[in-house]
Amino acid sequence: MTDDLTPEIHPLLLCGGSGTRLWPLSRKSYPKQFARLTGEESLFQASARRLSGPGFAAPMAITGSDFRFIVTEQLAAVEIAPAAILIEPEGRNTAPAILAAALALEARAPGALMLVAPADHVIPDAARFRDVVQAAAPAAHAGRIVTFGIRPDRAETGYGWLELTDAPDADFSPVPQDLKGFVEKPDDATARAMLEGGQHLWNAGIFLMSSATLIAAFETHAPEMLAGTRAAVDGAERDLGFTRLAPDPWAALDDISIDYAVMEKSDNLTVVPYGGAWSDLGGWDAVWRDSGPDTAGVVTAGPSTALDCENTLLRAESEAQELVGIGLSDVIAVAMPDAVLVAHKDRAQDVKQAVAALKAKGVPQAETLPRDYRPWGWYESLVVGERFQVKRIHVTPGAALSLQSHHHRSEHWIVVEGTAKVTVDETVQLVTENQSVYIPLGAVHRMENPGKVPMVLIEVQTGAYLGEDDIIRYEDVYARGQGAKG
Amino acid sequence: MTDDLTPEIHPLLLCGGSGTRLWPLSRKSYPKQFARLTGEESLFQASARRLSGPGFAAPMAITGSDFRFIVTEQLAAVEIAPAAILIEPEGRNTAPAILAAALALEARAPGALMLVAPADHVIPDAARFRDVVQAAAPAAHAGRIVTFGIRPDRAETGYGWLELTDAPDADFSPVPQDLKGFVEKPDDATARAMLEGGQHLWNAGIFLMSSATLIAAFETHAPEMLAGTRAAVDGAERDLGFTRLAPDPWAALDDISIDYAVMEKSDNLTVVPYGGAWSDLGGWDAVWRDSGPDTAGVVTAGPSTALDCENTLLRAESEAQELVGIGLSDVIAVAMPDAVLVAHKDRAQDVKQAVAALKAKGVPQAETLPRDYRPWGWYESLVVGERFQVKRIHVTPGAALSLQSHHHRSEHWIVVEGTAKVTVDETVQLVTENQSVYIPLGAVHRMENPGKVPMVLIEVQTGAYLGEDDIIRYEDVYARGQGAKG
Numbered sequence: 001m002t003d004d005l006t007p008e009i010h011p012l013l014l015c016g017g018s019g020t021r022l023w024p025l026s027r028k029s030y031p032k033q034f035a036r037l038t039g040e041e042s043l044f045q046a047s048a049r050r051l052s053g054p055g056f057a058a059p060m061a062i063t064g065s066d067f068r069f070i071v072t073e074q075l076a077a078v079e080i081a082p083a084a085i086l087i088e089p090e091g092r093n094t095a096p097a098i099l100a101a102a103l104a105l106e107a108r109a110p111g112a113l114m115l116v117a118p119a120d121h122v123i124p125d126a127a128r129f130r131d132v133v134q135a136a137a138p139a140a141h142a143g144r145i146v147t148f149g150i151r152p153d154r155a156e157t158g159y160g161w162l163e164l165t166d167a168p169d170a171d172f173s174p175v176p177q178d179l180k181g182f183v184e185k186p187d188d189a190t191a192r193a194m195l196e197g198g199q200h201l202w203n204a205g206i207f208l209m210s211s212a213t214l215i216a217a218f219e220t221h222a223p224e225m226l227a228g229t230r231a232a233v234d235g236a237e238r239d240l241g242f243t244r245l246a247p248d249p250w251a252a253l254d255d256i257s258i259d260y261a262v263m264e265k266s267d268n269l270t271v272v273p274y275g276g277a278w279s280d281l282g283g284w285d286a287v288w289r290d291s292g293p294d295t296a297g298v299v300t301a302g303p304s305t306a307l308d309c310e311n312t313l314l315r316a317e318s319e320a321q322e323l324v325g326i327g328l329s330d331v332i333a334v335a336m337p338d339a340v341l342v343a344h345k346d347r348a349q350d351v352k353q354a355v356a357a358l359k360a361k362g363v364p365q366a367e368t369l370p371r372d373y374r375p376w377g378w379y380e381s382l383v384v385g386e387r388f389q390v391k392r393i394h395v396t397p398g399a400a401l402s403l404q405s406h407h408h409r410s411e412h413w414i415v416v417e418g419t420a421k422v423t424v425d426e427t428v429q430l431v432t433e434n435q436s437v438y439i440p441l442g443a444v445h446r447m448e449n450p451g452k453v454p455m456v457l458i459e460v461q462t463g464a465y466l467g468e469d470d471i472i473r474y475e476d477v478y479a480r481g482q483g484a485k486g
Numbered sequence: 487m488t489d490d491l492t493p494e495i496h497p498l499l500l501c502g503g504s505g506t507r508l509w510p511l512s513r514k515s516y517p518k519q520f521a522r523l524t525g526e527e528s529l530f531q532a533s534a535r536r537l538s539g540p541g542f543a544a545p546m547a548i549t550g551s552d553f554r555f556i557v558t559e560q561l562a563a564v565e566i567a568p569a570a571i572l573i574e575p576e577g578r579n580t581a582p583a584i585l586a587a588a589l590a591l592e593a594r595a596p597g598a599l600m601l602v603a604p605a606d607h608v609i610p611d612a613a614r615f616r617d618v619v620q621a622a623a624p625a626a627h628a629g630r631i632v633t634f635g636i637r638p639d640r641a642e643t644g645y646g647w648l649e650l651t652d653a654p655d656a657d658f659s660p661v662p663q664d665l666k667g668f669v670e671k672p673d674d675a676t677a678r679a680m681l682e683g684g685q686h687l688w689n690a691g692i693f694l695m696s697s698a699t700l701i702a703a704f705e706t707h708a709p710e711m712l713a714g715t716r717a718a719v720d721g722a723e724r725d726l727g728f729t730r731l732a733p734d735p736w737a738a739l740d741d742i743s744i745d746y747a748v749m750e751k752s753d754n755l756t757v758v759p760y761g762g763a764w765s766d767l768g769g770w771d772a773v774w775r776d777s778g779p780d781t782a783g784v785v786t787a788g789p790s791t792a793l794d795c796e797n798t799l800l801r802a803e804s805e806a807q808e809l810v811g812i813g814l815s816d817v818i819a820v821a822m823p824d825a826v827l828v829a830h831k832d833r834a835q836d837v838k839q840a841v842a843a844l845k846a847k848g849v850p851q852a853e854t855l856p857r858d859y860r861p862w863g864w865y866e867s868l869v870v871g872e873r874f875q876v877k878r879i880h881v882t883p884g885a886a887l888s889l890q891s892h893h894h895r896s897e898h899w900i901v902v903e904g905t906a907k908v909t910v911d912e913t914v915q916l917v918t919e920n921q922s923v924y925i926p927l928g929a930v931h932r933m934e935n936p937g938k939v940p941m942v943l944i945e946v947q948t949g950a951y952l953g954e955d956d957i958i959r960y961e962d963v964y965a966r967g968q969g970a971k972g
Contacts, residue, residue, distance in 0.1 A: 024808075303849070307840055308833070322510075322825045322851040324840045327833035331817065333826070339808045340821040342828050347794070347813035354793055354810045363789070365808040382868040383878055387919070388902035390876065390944055392869055412922050414898045414946045416874035433873070434948040436898050436922065458876055460900045460944045462920040 009133060009208065010112050011051035011059040012101045015044050015071060015119040016088050018064070020355040021283045021348070024339035025317060028367035033120035034070050037281060038291070044071070044119040045078045050126040051117055055134050058083035060105065061119075062097045065089070068242055069375045073396070083108075086236075089247035094205070095261035096229050096253045099218055100245055102211040103233045113140050114214070116207040116258070118280070122290060125276040135174035136208045136272040144270040145209040145217065145263065147179065149201025150278045155191035158282060158349075160184055160203040160259070162271055167198040172275025179269035182259065201273060204280070205259070213268070221265040228253045240478065284332040284341075285348035288313040304335075311345060339365040375478040376401050377454070389466045391459040393447070395420070400448035402476035409463030409470065411439040413447070418455030421448040444474060495619060495694065496598050497537035497545040498587045501530050501557060501605040502574050504550070506841040507769045507834070510825035511803055514853035519606035520556050523767060524777070530557070530605040531564045536612040537603055541620050544569035546591065547605075548583045551575070554728050555861045559882070569594075572722075575733035580691070581747035582715050582739045585704055586731055588697040589719045599626050600700070602693040602744070604766070608776060611762040621660040622694045622758040630756040631695040631703065631749065633665065635687025636764045641677035644768060644835075646670055646689040646745070648757055653684040658761025665755035668745065687759060690766070691745070699754070707751040714739045726964065770818040770827075771834035774799040790821075797831060825851040861964040862887055863940070875952045877945040879933070881906070886934035888962035895949030895956060897925040899933070904941030907934040930960060 018031040026032035033044040041049070048059055058081055063071050065087050075082055086100060098116050105114055115133055123129045136146040149162045151172055161183040169175070183190070183200065194200035218226040228249045235246030254261070263269065279290045291299040291313070298306045302316030304323035313332045316323035323335045330345040343351060358366035371380040376399035382390040395401070395418075403423065413422065414436040422431050423446040424439055430450075431437050439445045441463065449455040504517040512518035519530040527535070534545055544567055549557050551573050561568055572586055584602050591600055601619055609615050622632040635648045637658055647669040655661070669676070669686065680686035704712040714735045721732030740747070749755065765776045777785040777799070784792045788802035790809035799818045802809035809821045816831040829837060844852035857866040862885035868876040881887070881904075889909065899908065900922040908917050909932040910925055916936075917923050925931045927949065935941040 024810075305840065305843060305847075307836065307843070314828075316826070320824060322844065322849055323828070324826070324844070325828045326836050326840055327830035328817070328828060329830075331814070331828065333819075333828045335821070335826040337823045338806060340802070340810070340819070340826055342800075342809070342811045342814060342817065342819045344813035344815075350793065350812050354791065354812055357791060357793065358808065358810070361791075363808055382876060385902060385942065388942075388944070390868060390878070392876070410920055412898075412900045414948075416871060416946065416948055434896055436924065436946075438922065456871065456874075458874070458944075458946050460902065460922075462900075462902055 008055060008057040008112075009051075009115050009137060010057045010083070010105055010109065011048075011115045011117050012098065012105075013044065013047055013051075013059050013061040013117055013119045014094065014097060015061055015067065016063040016091055016097060017118075017120065018091070019120075020352050022281065022287070023351050023355045024334060024336050024341055024365065025315075027365075027369055029066065030070070030369050030371075030373065031067075031120075032281065034067065034074060037287065038122060041078065042074055043122065043281070045074050047117055047119040047121065048075060048080050049078055050123060050129060051115065051133075052080055053130065055130070057109075057112075060084045060086065060101050062086040062088060062101055064091060065244075070373055072241070073373075085242050087242050087244045089245055089250045091255075092250065092253050093255045094258040095222070095225060095256050096232075096250070098207075098258050099214065099225065099229045100233050102214045103230055104243065106211040106215060107233075111210055111212055113137060113208060114211050116205070118205055120281065121204065121206075122279040122281055123276065128276045129274065132174040132272060132274050132276075133208060136176060136270070139176045139270045139272070140208045140210060140213070143210070143213050144176075144268050145207060145213060145266060146176065146270045146272055147263070148204060148206045148208075148274045149271045150204045151273065151275045152195050152200070152202050155188065155195045156202065157186055157188055157191050159280075161186060161191075161194055161200045162203045164199045164201065164271055164273075168201075168273035168275070172273050174272045174274070176270045176272050179271045182264050201271065202278075203259070204274075204278060207258070207263075214262075217262040217266050217268075221262045222254075225253055225261060283348035284313060284334065284343065284351065285345050287315075288332065288345065313345070338370050375399070377449075379459075384466070387462060387464060387466075389461045391461070393457045393459055395447065395449040395455045395457070397449055397452050397454065400477055401446060402478070403444060403446040403474040405442055405444045405472045405474075406463075406470045407472075408441070408465040409461045410441045411445075412460040413437045413439065414458045414460075416456050416458055418449060418453050419451045420455050420457060421450045422446070423448075446475075494541060494543040494598075495537075495601050495623060496543045496569070496591055496595065497534075497601045497603050498584065498591075499530065499533055499537075499545050499547040499603055499605045500580065500583060501547055501553065502549045502577055502583060503604075503606065504577070505606075506838050508767065508773070509837050509841045510820060510822050510827055510851065511801075513851075513855055515552065516556070516855050516857075516859065517553075517606075518767065520553065520560060523773065524608060527564065528560055529608065529767070531560050533603055533605040533607065534561060534566050535564055536609060536615060537601060537619075538566055539616065541616070543595075543598075546570045546572065546587050548572040548574060548587055550577060551730075556859050558727070571728050573728050573730045575718075575731055575736045578736065578739050578741045580744040581708070581711060581742050582718075582736070584693075584744050585700065585711065585715045586719050588700045589716055590729065592697040592701060593719075597696055597698055599623060599694060600697050602691070604691055606767065607690065607692075608765040608767055609762065614762045615760065618660040618758060618760050618762075619694060622662060622756070625662045625756045625758070626694045626696060626699070629696070629699050630662075630754050631693060631699060631752060632662065632756045632758055633749070634690060634692040634694075634760045635757045636690050637759065637761045638681055638686070638688050641674065641681045642688065643672055643674055643677050647672060647677075647680055647686045648689045650685045650687065650757055650759075654687075654759035654761070658759050660758045660760070662756045662758050665757045668750050687757065688764075689745070690760075690764060693744070693749075700748075703748045703752050703754075707748045708740075711739055711747060769834035770799060770820065770829065770837065771831050773801075774818065774831065799831070824856050861885070863935075865945075870952070873948060873950060873952075875947045877947070879943045879945055881933065881935040881941045881943070883935055883938050883940065886963055887932060888964070889930060889932040889960040891928055891930045891958050891960075892949075892956045893958075894927070894951035895947045896927045897931075898946040899923045899925065900944045900946075902942050902944055904935060904939050905937045906941050906943060907936045908932070909934075932961075
């Protein structure tokens with residue numbers, strides 16, 4: 001469907017969301033698009049790879065500041081070099097995010113086509129999906145906004161639907177047709193009627209159009225948002241390869257979806273049907289459904305064992321934790337070393353409320369994972385005592401922590417993998433596997449990984465106060481401030 | 487009920503069992519009697535305290551070799567000095583264990599009364615129970631074997647029952663009467679009839695008699711077992727305050743219960759009714775029942791949150807792990823950092839099979855806990871890598887590990903609490919909080935806690951092989967062999 005004459009399509013990976021419906025796997029600090037939900041790759045990585053190859057330009061991504069290093073690390077792991085990574089100063093829903101990307105793309109490649117792709121969907125048949133996207137390109141070049149309609153397989157009341165004039169053919173060929181209208185999340189009867197009628201498809205929020213077309217739509221339907229977003233893009237700062245949108249105009253933008261801001265008001269919408277499998281993994285019930293339950297309806301993942309269960313999902317997320325289910329019906333159980341969810345399958349959508357309840361109680365597991373991702377790699381706390389803490393610290397090749405000191409703790413570092421370059425006051429030394437260094441209280445120190453393989457270090461802290469905010473930064477290649485986390 | 491003229495009753499705490507029905511909390515390496523199931527004390531500790539005070543002599547305990555230091559540590563923690571701790575070379579059910587204790591007691595205090603008390607029962611009203619035991623003493627002195635009959639509150643098919651001639655009075659006064667007979671685990675209809683009839687009580691396996699009476703009963707009904715057990719007692723070795731029964735005669739003994747070996751054949755049985763609450767916590771359903779469910783039937787323990795649940799038990803055993811239940815009915819969920827059980831409440835008795843299935847798969851969580859109890863304290867593995875392992879080691883005051891060396895690993899020790907006395911080859915030094923020592927591969931070393939408070943140390947091991955069996959022992963105060971665990 002693509003040839004050398006077809007200009008490339010620029011994917012925009014939307015990866016700033018932080019949904020909680022897949023808690024405890026998905027947390028605010030590490031949301032579902034970055035988690036390995038269905039295989040070896042994260043949903044974000046699978047999305048990036050799905051939209052690469054002939055006919056596709058290097059992707060853009062838009063995300064929050066907390067996730068920027070996860071984005072670069074995960075793209076590097078699948079060997080995809082992004083064209084741009086835009087940083088939203090705060091989440092403002094999809095309308096400002098997509099518009100900002102369109103403005104940035106229009107400045108770089110006027111008239112280019114942009115594919116808006118949520119990075120947390122599952123679309124197993126990547127080749128078919130790419131073909132369908134390419135089939136939509138002529139309409140997009142002709143000034144249409146193309147939305148992709150997913151073939152429904154159930155009367156889902158949790159999605160918006162798209163109304164067509166004509167039902168797609170039996171093969172679900174990607175033939176563009178004018179969109180008749182949007183249907184908001186329907187009631188059960190309406191959803192059943194739409195499923196039977198065959199002239200309604202699911203709205204997956206995937207769009208293809210030229211950046212110019214989209215900007216024009218905003219000009220017509222949301223001119224204030226266009227002005228504000230343009231100011232945020234024009235005022236953006238470049239920082240270590242990231243494009244940080246300017247915070248002040250950004251904060252004033254409406255927090256609304258692209259559907260509501262422009263799509264539902266535009267009269268130049270086209271639908272291209274997509275007949276392959278698709279899921280937004282919008283809850284654990286969807287994960288269960290999309291994981292291929294056995295004849296008893298059971299799905300197990302990780303070290304889990306189901307005895308006499310039916311219609312049940314058992315997921316053990318850590319190899320170090322065994323999960324056993326006995327005699328369960330319609331239960332979802334997701335086990336992690338620091339948090340466990342057990343829910344009736346019909347209550348999967350209430351996980352959100354449970355997380356809100358935990359957050360209200362001040363439970364850290366509501367939002368954060370034991371493993372904390374940083375620009376230079378990650379760390380996790382192994383044990384916390386009254387006056388000590390043990391951490392495992394993983395530093396990626398070439399990375400460096402800030403030059404820092406602490407008022408209240410001293411640290412023992414033991415390198416267990418790779419080689420560290422360690423600065424303690426005036427001394428710089430290489431420390432390799434099975435060697436240790438002592439950092440006295442108050443000493444100015446830094447840890448770097450000068451090597452080609454990851455460096456892993458065990459840090460034993462002792463002191464009366466062990467909070468992450470006991471830190472004085474003297475130098476930081478990642479431009480973080482005093483007292484900000486390491 | 488007791489006065490200075492009443493000779494003391496010698497409790498025998500049976501604590502060698504290793505049931506799996508309360509997995510994952512109860513494991514072969516640390517069974518339920520030692521776990522904190524219902525409060526701050528373990529069931530074993532509560533049993534020992536229940537049978538102490540006026541009228542009771544220092545207790546005996548009989549247990550397996552693996553549990554001997556747990557027994558001493560837990561008794562010390564409740565400030566009870568045992569009269570004797572007998573070690574079974576292997577588990578042979580209750581008949582040989584109780585007989586061995588009777589023989590040991592008869593040698594020490596001829597004619598003394600012995601109270602056989604399983605150490606894994608819950609009996610909340612300790613004062614009432616003590617009074618009832620003392621009320622049974624005259625009958626026991628008169629040569630009767632007294633069994634205590636528990637007031638049934640449901641038609642339980644999982645227990646044996648005791649048949650009485652006359653129903654107990656309304657107050658369940660502890661009036662002895664002759665036992666009419668034993669009823670094996672009944673079917674549902676029989677159990678219901680017994681519950682309604684009022685002349686049957688539960689058989690809890692609690693007995694009071696003189697050691698001479700019991701020995702005579704074995705002489706009549708199981709003379710071979712008496713001869714073998716006597717040989718095991720006569721050949722016992724004293725070892726660090728433990729009485730290790732001789733393994734060879736012991737191994738030849740029948741693996742049968744005291745009920746089957748002698749009680750059901752004896753004609754000198756008396757029943758004393760006990761009207762207070764009692765539970766054997768024979769499964770998670772019993773734990774749920776005995777934990778005082780709220781009006782919705784929900785029990786939560788530890789950091790757990792129940793949303794819209796009913797008749798459900800949620801137990802989070804670690805403060806570091808959050809458990810959330812949503813919309814559950816009749817579910818038992820028990821979460822530990824290394825293992826999670828989720829079962830339908832009616833299937834609580836099948837936990838046993840699930841553990842057997844895990845064991846067959848070679849899953850270590852089937853039988854062992856992350857925390858490993860040793861004569862000198864305990865350790866737990868915090869993280870295991872390809873070529874490194876981090877452990878937290880807790881050494882009780884006055885204790886010492888063996889003098890040892892390793893072929894394949896070196897170790898970094900960082901003391902984080904208390905003070906260690908560390909031997910490395912020819913050097914002996916005191917190492918205190920925030921100090922570290924390096925143990926090179928091959929060095930002969932030992933760690934001791936010479937202080938008055940626990941010593942906690944973080945050990946970082948590096949090497950190509952990190953198994954517990956890479957150990958050469960030069961000296962061991964606990965008489966363990968080469969290659970045996972540290």
